[in-house]
Amino acid sequence: MSKKKLLLVGAGGFGRMVAERAMIQYDCAFVDDGQDVDTEICGIPVVGGLADLRELRKEYGLLVVGIGNNRFRAQVYERAKTLEFAFPNIAAPSAYVSPFAEVGCGCVVLQNACIQNGASIGSGVLLNAGTEVHCDATVGDYALIYTNSVVRTGATVGNFARIGSNCTICNNTTVPDGTDIPDCTAVH
Structure with missing residues (x-):
């Protein structure tokens, strides 16, 4: 049985801790403006930056933000909400x-x-x-x-x-x- 696909926003320290837990249940990919596309972090591919969310929504329906800055995290969630992502x-x-x-x-x-x-x-x-x-x-x-x-x-x-x-x-x-x-x- 294949796992649902999940975008993890943020591949920094907190994002990597979230990834360790998320990859148990989901097929994960990172979105991070500071990383090159197609690199891997903790065995998880970076598939784009925040500007790519609309295009990535075609393949990924789920998104979780692993960024410690509260205001920035809220902005990302609000933007993703307009793109109709779900947030497990x-x-x-x-x-x-x-x-x-x-x-x-x-x-x-x-x-x-x-x-x-x-x-x-x-x-x-x-x-x-x-x-x-x-x-x-x-x-x-x-x-x-x-x-x-x-x-x-x-x-x-x-x-x-x-x-x-x-x-x-x-x-x-x-x-x-x-x-x-x-x-x-x-x-x-």
Whole structure:
């Protein structure tokens, strides 16, 4: 049985981590403006740049963005939406996503990340390794949470927020849209 074809936008560090997970389930190709077409990265071909999305849509129906810049990631998703791409979620086999959590589209959940019962994750969210989103917490669209950070029960992380590594967003705390929380910070 052949795998569905998936375009991975971004072949940098984060894009390669996404690719490791995506290639388990999909036949992948990279789109990256900084790479030459027909090169291979992690055994995956580069088939074009962002300007080629319309043409590539004829062959690929699925797309995931593996770029850490929240605003740029959102722009790519919005453009791809107008071209009628679909956006699957990519989750590492070791990640846990509760069947009672809500997860938007185009999200990436890396190894050992955990999304607990009642949590709500927006679209285009990147959850790095070891991230925990506890019961009834909310993470807004296009947020990025780095390694080993915890969003505690009832907390809200706004759209486009960036949470550094080893951070704790305490119970019932709100991180406003677009906020950048530095590494090793507790937000009360």
